[in-house]
Amino acid sequence: MKKWLNKLPKVELHLHLEGSLEPEFMFELAMRNKVMIPFKSVQQIRQAYQFDNLQDFLDIYYQGAEVLIEEQDFYDLTWAYLLKCKEQNVLHVEPFFDAQTHTDRGIKFATVINGISHALQDGETKLGISSVLILCFLRHLSEQQAFITLAQAIPFLDKIKAVGLDSAEKGNPPEKFSRVFAKARELGLLTVAHAGEEGPAPFITTVLDDLLVSRIDHGVNAMQDEALMKRLIKTQMPLTVCPLSNTKLKVFAELSEHTILKMLNRGVCVTVNSDDPAYFGGYITENFVALHEALNLTKKQAKQLVENSINASFIDDQAKQALLAMLKAYQ
Ligand code: HPA
Numbered sequence: 001m002k003k004w005l006n007k008l009p010k011v012e013l014h015l016h017l018e019g020s021l022e023p024e025f026m027f028e029l030a031m032r033n034k035v036m037i038p039f040k041s042v043q044q045i046r047q048a049y050q051f052d053n054l055q056d057f058l059d060i061y062y063q064g065a066e067v068l069i070e071e072q073d074f075y076d077l078t079w080a081y082l083l084k085c086k087e088q089n090v091l092h093v094e095p096f097f098d099a100q101t102h103t104d105r106g107i108k109f110a111t112v113i114n115g116i117s118h119a120l121q122d123g124e125t126k127l128g129i130s131s132v133l134i135l136c137f138l139r140h141l142s143e144q145q146a147f148i149t150l151a152q153a154i155p156f157l158d159k160i161k162a163v164g165l166d167s168a169e170k171g172n173p174p175e176k177f178s179r180v181f182a183k184a185r186e187l188g189l190l191t192v193a194h195a196g197e198e199g200p201a202p203f204i205t206t207v208l209d210d211l212l213v214s215r216i217d218h219g220v221n222a223m224q225d226e227a228l229m230k231r232l233i234k235t236q237m238p239l240t241v242c243p244l245s246n247t248k249l250k251v252f253a254e255l256s257e258h259t260i261l262k263m264l265n266r267g268v269c270v271t272v273n274s275d276d277p278a279y280f281g282g283y284i285t286e287n288f289v290a291l292h293e294a295l296n297l298t299k300k301q302a303k304q305l306v307e308n309s310i311n312a313s314f315i316d317d318q319a320k321q322a323l324l325a326m327l328k329a330y331q
Pocket residue numbers: 016019054166167168169194197245275276
């Protein structure tokens with residue numbers, strides 16, 4: 001089954017590029033760029049990856065990102081992720097990047113996006129992996145800072161498909177970003193948002209009604225609200241669920257308690273994703289394998305989850321049909 005899941009043609013819709021920074025590469029970049037990190041070895045970095053909640057993780061994740069300085073660093077980060085995708089037969093990706101994590105340290109928006117986009121273009125031509133890029137706003141920062149970031153993105157709109165919302169959910173309800181999301185939509189961008197990971201079900205309703213999202217990132221707390229569940233099923237609103245992330249950050253105590261297959265069986269358009277694979281113990285294949293081991297995920301369910309991802313992706317209909325045909329042919 002592991003081999004079968006690895007070869008299964010896949011699509012990833014919830015991946016933070018900064019969360020794919022492997023400890024080995026973090027260490028190498030710290031030396032390359034002469035950035036101090038509070039770790040003496042790769043082993044020490046890995047040992048620090050024990051989290052009780054989202055904030056615990058975010059503290060270490062933002063610190064880790066400080067080793068990224070040059071355009072080449074952003075290229076290398078993205079390229080390493082794409083090589084992993086190639087290994088795991090991921091054919092299309094829609095990664096997030098956190099511009100503010102870098103611009104707040106004096107790195108130019110152009111440095112970040114040029115490095116990432118160049119790697120994504122090479123991914124398309126050299127690896128055959130298609131992609132669209134999503135710019136995330138950090139919700140612990142202000143509305144005004146999000147507006148500044150959106151303005152910085154304007155010269156690069158040909159490289160960005162959508163905006164998203166991430167970082168600490170508790171205490172940062174989505175309505176703070178209604179106006180900046182409206183402006184993003186005016187600029188022709190699609191919208192997605194993290195909601196219902198640690199935050200309550202009403203945050204999911206808000207991102208649907210106020211931020212007019214095309215997908216919900218995580219969304220597992222929708223299970224708290226039956227009317228919302230019915231709405232998600234009826235509208236086939238996609239949820240980008242990240243099983244290993246949810247157990248690492250203690251959204252669920254055990255993977256065996258995860259509700260993704262319950263949602264799938266009820267007809268919710270749930271998908272499988274890795275979120276921050278370098279921090280949470282695995283890329284997309286490892287997430288599928290973990291679901292098989294903890295919840296007896298079947299081949300049929302795995303194919304349905306990928307079909308949902310293809311339908312939820314931001315590619316045109318022709319590209320969707322091509323991916324769906326490849327998925328259908330896979331036995
Ligand atoms: N939630 C919120 N913000 C994030 C996450 C997440 O899972 N990963 C990276 N930034």
